[in-house]
């Protein structure tokens with residue numbers, strides 16, 4: 268139910284993949300379903316927070332009470348996160364593409380000589396790292412880390428590198444991407460908590476509870 272510690276609090280959540288266009292009909296994407304981010308947005312809204320969900324292309328319904336802003340590319344996601352500020356917390360769950368292509372104006376054609384086209388890649392903005400260093404930084408910034416090996420060590424290093432308060436590390440060595448279950452570790456300045464394996468909804472409930480604790484302690 269409603270939680271007084273979240274009443275009047277604004278929380279930004281990013282979710283889903285990004286699509287990076289190659290030409291008018293093609294794009295680079297990844298297998299993120301958006302389920303974990305949508306579950307977190309829904310759990311926070313159900314507890315009474317004002318939630319802005321900046322979402323890449325997914326096929327999920329908007330959770331009740333959530334303000335959803337749809338984007339396609341990483342750069343659009345970065346700009347909508349900026350537009351949504353100020354916020355008390357941000358939870359960056361999106362699987363943002365690391366690279367983009369300078370898209371061709373027209374559909375790229377096969378060449379008569381059989382030579383494939385070369386895609387020049389540029390690095391996308393790191394939305395989490397930039398937000399963590401922004402003068403308008405929310406009091407609580409939470410990142411995610413999908414890892415297949417050295418899950419906790421990589422997440423501890425990522426917390427420092429990104430400048431976030433917390434990193435939720437998930438072990439994606441199984442079939443987590445698109446699946447319903449998740450196994451996560453919460454990395455904070457105080458250490459590492461191993462959470463039991465559970466549904467993405469259960470992980471969302473537990474994280475929403477922790478965010479309420481943290482924001483309740485901040486005036």
Ligand code: C5P
Nearest residue numbers: 359360361363392393394395410411412
């Ligand atoms: O570096 P890595 O992609 O593993 O970091 C994952 C975390 O950083 C997630 O919270 C993701 O939403 C965020 N991220 C981002 N912008 C990027 C890349 C990752 O916000 N360009």
